[in-house]
Amino acid sequence: GAVVSQHPSWVICKSGTSVKIECRSLDFQATTMFWYRQFPKQSLMLMATSNEGSKATYEQGVEKDKFLINHASLTLSTLTVTSAHPEDSSFYICSARGDRGKAGGLGYTGELFFGEGSRLTVL
Amino acid sequence: LAKTTQPISMDSYEGQEVNITCSHNNIATNDYITWYQQFPSQGPRFIIQGYKTKVTNEVASLFIPADRKSSTLSLPRVSLSDTAVYYCLVGSGGGFKTIFGAGTRLFVKA
Numbered sequence: 001g002a003v004v005s006q007h008p009s010w011v012i013c014k015s016g017t018s019v020k021i022e023c024r025s026l027d028f029q030a031t032t033m034f035w036y037r038q039f040p041k042q043s044l045m046l047m048a049t050s051n052e053g054s055k056a057t058y059e060q061g062v063e064k065d066k067f068l069i070n071h072a073s074l075t076l077s078t079l080t081v082t083s084a085h086p087e088d089s090s091f092y093i094c095s096a097r098g099d100r101g102k103a104g105g106l107g108y109t110g111e112l113f114f115g116e117g118s119r120l121t122v123l
Numbered sequence: 124l125a126k127t128t129q130p131i132s133m134d135s136y137e138g139q140e141v142n143i144t145c146s147h148n149n150i151a152t153n154d155y156i157t158w159y160q161q162f163p164s165q166g167p168r169f170i171i172q173g174y175k176t177k178v179t180n181e182v183a184s185l186f187i188p189a190d191r192k193s194s195t196l197s198l199p200r201v202s203l204s205d206t207a208v209y210y211c212l213v214g215s216g217g218g219f220k221t222i223f224g225a226g227t228r229l230f231v232k233a
Contacts, residue, residue, distance in 0.1 A: 044223040114166030
């Protein structure tokens with residue numbers, strides 16, 4: 001099946017530094033990728049939708065200047081946590097929608113493939 | 124976007140069939156229903172997707188009644204390794220946003 005890879009899988013940084021997380025679709029092109037954040041024992045929270053060649057669309061309450069998203073190619077989206085602080089420590093997950101449709105009725109929806117996640121710890 | 128409601132947690136024993144029901148009363152005509160599984164410190168993994176009636180694959184079945192206001196994920200003969208959080212999502216279109224609900228935490232006991 002399609003694979004989405006994230007790097008790094010874990011990172012520890014000092015408060016005030018910036019951290020970049022990469023999300024790659026390895027065997028398919030993804031015009032749209034999604035970034036999530038997940039705190040312990042909680043569900044995934046959608047942060048933003050990353051669109052290839054255009055600006056990301058951020059969810060309400062997510063600071064776009066804090067979480068910089070770049071989707072420069074059809075296989076790579078990056079999330080940069082700028083001036084990270086301890087409260088930014090979390091599990092960050094990306095996903096990309098595959099180009100295969102699923103049978104079953106009206107319309108079309110591609111399967112969503114998720115990366116392995118990146119655990120950020122800010123000291 | 125249709126909101127989903129699932130039980131917060133469920134317990135089961137190895138070898139049993141587990142059915143997890145999700146309510147999505149506001150599902151739209153073009154919406155599909157997709158279930159994902161997530162283990163700790165991993166990204167979610169696709170389990171099954173359907174639009175109506177019944178869908179079956181090698182790991183699960185998905186039952187969707189005619190009104191499509193709910194769906195039931197059925198896991199046959201669960202094992203300890205099926206202990207995970209299961210999410211039901213509803214949406215349509217190639218670029219629809221995937222909004223996760225709280226999910227159901229399944230704990231399989233020996």
